Amino acid sequence: MNNFTFCSPTKYVFGRDKESLTGQLTVEMGSKRVLIVYGKGSVVRSGLLDRVKQSLTTSQVEYFELGGINPNPTDDRVYEGIELCRANNIDGLIAVGGGSAIDTAKAIAGGVPYEGDFWDFFAGKAVMTDALPVGVVLTIPAAGSEGSGNSVITKLDGLHKISLRTESALRPKFAVMNPELTFTLPPYQTASGIADMMTHIYERYFTNTPEVEVTDRVSEGVLKAIITEAPRVMAEPENYEARANIMWCGTLAHNGICGTGRQEDWVSHFMEHELSAVYGVTHGAGLAVIVPAWLTFMVEHNPGKVAQFARRVWDVVETDDRKAALQGIEKLKQFYKSIGMPITLKELGIDNPDIDLLVKKLHENKGQTIGGYYRLTPTETTQIYTLAM
């Protein structure tokens, strides 16, 4: 087990109608004038945005708005938000929505007190230590951003989709989590969220760090819960209990508890980010395609942990590691199919992927050799993208 520092200070307020506490929680986090960041249609149509505003008003919190944030959020809206905050002496952000709204709010929060270009943080030219406080009203369990210190933003110039990881600056102060707010999520988005949260665990689980039994067991436990609850939310979108379990799984998958004490390896995310940036696919669906290909490559190169995954998560009984790993991957693919996820680039709607472009951008953004579980040069990442076809 590696040395680690773990601090997850977010206050999770979980349950029915908890969005009515947004104003009170905003005051608790020390904000009086906030920017509400949200996406499109549903948050407005459902009346949620109005309820959040009402709660803020009741608690005498003034608010401004930045709406219409797109999936795979882009830097232009961040610049816009930073200007809005500076012009209006904003002292906090409230994201209402899923990862796109939250990640935009976080990038704004870090950009406001910084004199340079906020993209410096994403480009690795500056380290973020200060940010405005961020609160979240979560509507999409997927990105896990409600409990993480991370933000993923795409730079329009060059379509670079980059994730920023902070130790603590961008951890939300609070996250309101009402499972009922997820009842109306369309099936494809629900399933994509499930694939996304599962991958947040894989990227921590597939590691060469030995002796991380407790972290492995917790990770496997959350995965098993997702596998049990996913078919239920797909079959019964308004099943509160199934939605509640999936929602909490999404947070545990990414607040860091599944990564304690070990090296992580975010290659699958990096490979998918290029798909999202170039083809605009839904992040989780892209991951459902990339991960099985990445695991299949590993069967020939580093099967050990894949076999453990097969045995402990998918109840495979095969004793040979390679065979066990392959059986586990097959079960994973069948699971993704069962919830309506694509498992090939073709099924994702990309008939003729420009793999050379994907590989070129990937290594431009992340270096010539990437990956911790197994080191990948352009030769290997080309093989993995090809396996995904």
Add this chain to the structure above:
Amino acid sequence: MNNFTFCSPTKYVFGRDKESLTGQLTVEMGSKRVLIVYGKGSVVRSGLLDRVKQSLTTSQVEYFELGGINPNPTDDRVYEGIELCRANNIDGLIAVGGGSAIDTAKAIAGGVPYEGDFWDFFAGKAVMTDALPVGVVLTIPAAGSEGSGNSVITKLDGLHKISLRTESALRPKFAVMNPELTFTLPPYQTASGIADMMTHIYERYFTNTPEVEVTDRVSEGVLKAIITEAPRVMAEPENYEARANIMWCGTLAHNGICGTGRQEDWVSHFMEHELSAVYGVTHGAGLAVIVPAWLTFMVEHNPGKVAQFARRVWDVVETDDRKAALQGIEKLKQFYKSIGMPITLKELGIDNPDIDLLVKKLHENKGQTIGGYYRLTPTETTQIYTLAM
């Protein structure tokens, strides 16, 4: 899944030599003059106390000392600590040790800013909302107090051992966790700690709240890790990896993550607290005796979750719930025996327990009917203590 609020803001700094960061972490938590609270011999003999003092001095933190805290810590030392803090304008506490030092430090931290008697909080006459900040250098993985908002203190007058649970006031600001500091723990204390942390999970796991799949799976995962690592720490006390896993298990068992979304039931702890208070037994060893008796009682009254525990944690394959539950309890008992724990009051050194006294004190402290998984009156608690003989 019940509504819940979960906030675990403690900064865990885990790994070799991390005690050298105590001074820096103390400054981060905003303290300049601290009271170091510690137990007896080993912390001094090992040189740990000196290293902590050195780290504080390097960071220009002044310190005062309250040493010699006993297991099952008592209110007299808390009063003494409160006076020391007030007399010296102390603005923070550093506990060096296990649950006894930490719980004493916490009780002092809550008592200093309170005008009344600190025992009011434990007696339920006042709600603690304010406390001095507490930092921890952990040497005994057991109580989980390094990550909890709880404190357990025994009132000498009447030997009332009472636990106080706060939402956030008593959560430590940081916890330094160096597994090497646990290498010299004697076998009995190591095993008692293991029994204690397992029970922190049981008290959350055995619940009638339905639909808590993710919380169940995480709980079962931590239990499985403990069961794997416990024989290793017993056989090889200086195995860093095994000690590290057990240490982190102890925190996860009690920082609240295993309780999210469900009713908890702390009856086994309450029943053991009377044993500790009356007979001065080691808390964890007392729990190793009480829990199997409590579970055995449940086989006849509410076997469902006990059967799940048997199947998922102990790999019992029996389909009948009552039979499965009994097989699981037998495996648990064998496990406790294998690590040197007693499983009867007799083995605990109490040949002729005064069960009437235990039952009387239990219900005086906790009410005539106690327990959530199954409601217990003096009739039933008498049966459980008797089953433990």
